[in-house]
Amino acid sequence: MQQSPPRGRRGVRSLALTAAVGLALAGCSAAGQNKSGSSTTAVEDAKNSGPSAIVVDTGSGETPVPVSQKITVKAEGGSLTSVEVSSPGHGTVAGSLSPDKSIWTSSSPLAPGAEYTVTAQGAGNGGAKLTKTASFTTQAAANTFVGTYNVDKGSTVGVAMPVSITFNKPIQDKAAVERKLAVTASPAVDGSWSWMKDRDGKDRVDYRPKEYWKPGTDVTLRMDLAGVDAGGGLYGTQQREVNFRIGDAVTSTVDVEKKTMTVAKNGKVLRTLNVSTGKKDFETWNGTMVVLSKVPSIRMNSATVGIFGPEAYDMEDVKWDVQLTPSGTYAHAAPWNEGKFGRVNASHGCIGMSTEDAKWFFDQVNPGDPVTVVNSVDTVAVNNGYGDWNVDWATWQKGSALS
Known part of the structure; x- marks a missing residue:
């Protein structure tokens, strides 16, 4: 994946938007400028003067952002109602709100070499609506891996078809990868992943139920591998959800x-x-x-x-x-x-x-x-x-x- 070029020599670590100013900022933009070229001074002055604002914090101050970095979204002088951090091809970053709904913190890894958009909404203490859109780019990994899976989205397969994923690079930390793989079925099954070497020597992991699938079962494979460290500086890039169905026995x-x-x-x-x-x-x-x-x-x-x-x-x-x-x-x-x-x-x-x-x-x-x-x-x-x-x-x- 091609890395997006940094937008300046220094990153903007915390980006704020006031309800009064109503200006959307893009994170990791050139110092003192947002993507549209407008000065951030008005926003910083408004923030310092105390009005409610939403602040996106990429944590490290580095541009691009390390994939291991936690992203926080804060409602200063208010609360958050929704936060979404997403990247095309890499899905949405999981996260959770603090009990008082003033801080959202990411909980899943970021994908390397990806551009993320942050969209947040909230309410100020005075009831004013708060909105914020920002963006940031992550550091490109020197070494990445992908898994090739065997079932096509929307397909119908036989009762003995396992879910099989073969990786293009050796996986050192198999547990870290397996934690980010999930198969769910309706009706539910007792199933398990199991690792092996494919015939060409590549690392492979298969999921099968204890018994054959029942005809008519709906199955979903989820791969949340974006940003997963498989060991030795090898990072995943995939975010996939594949639904398929079991046909006649x-x-x-x-x-x-x-x-x-x-x-x-x-x-x-x-x-x-x-x-x-x-x-x-x-x-x-x-x-x-x-x-x-x-x-x-x-x-x-x-x-x-x-x-x-x-x-x-x-x-x-x-x-x-x-x-x-x-x-x-x-x-x-x-x-x-x-x-x-x-x-x-x-x-x-x-x-x-x-x-x-x-x-x-x-x-x-x-x-x-x-x-x-x-x-x-x-x-x-x-x-x-x-x-x-x-x-x-x-x-x-x-x-x-x-x-």
Whole structure:
């Protein structure tokens, strides 16, 4: 984020507005001038003479303001009725009023390299209306981090979809970050965050309920990371609120021994399909995987998953592909294995089926739907897609930095 240039060599630490003068000042402006170029002398003279006024204090006297600085808004000779401190892209700064409503003090960190606007209203002891608008800029951090989250605002996902956030920088103080992450649900759930390393080595934290979400649940992810110190001078910049909804419970169970996949919706079995899973030395992962995406056609090249030599393959236009892991596990049409479905496990780890059955399955499932494989080997890793459900609840909770 580009830092706004300082407006002068010295900052204005406290900025006052009198009811009589009615002049709005911008904080951190050039000494003796507001943004419009008007002199602050009249305001300071009015303040010193005693009329009621609202004063914004950035605390340190530094320009730009340090992100750790508390911001105070004071009603001198009166009381405050409302205070808002906000920045585009970084949200609103939390704060609280003193018991007598004369002082508002910020309680959440400021984002680095951001311009904030203060808007305050109050009443003087004589009943006169007080208003104040001011602005200030925060110091830019030398090192910042962001988290990439996996759910889109307004989307509908399956009952097994965790909330997953992957960070672009190593997080030293995981507890400080986790305190500023929240997931709420209606109806409420018993859920927990758990930290892990993603497959590319980046720090990642997932939130899941103890059990699958209930269909129709409304979920909100809140990231209040602006100004959070993650350790070593690494600061967050994000302020996000993401609402999404849980759709129908579409669950699939693949039995490697029986070579079948049973698909149910909201507890009612829809169909049992004949499939062919991974052959010896290429067994399909055991455990629960979660649908990541689906595409109607894809090229499958074994070199991308490290298979070479006699077992190598390169196939164009593989149809009805439902991705289950980033390591390359799909459920898809495999017409080249016709005659083996329900009889022989002959794939390199994917779940293959007839083109007709693959199209039907493709149409039933969506991202977030669970596919559980039983009677196989080597349970899918927790970070290989969303293997979160293969960790027992007590162990999952211990993965929280706040446990």
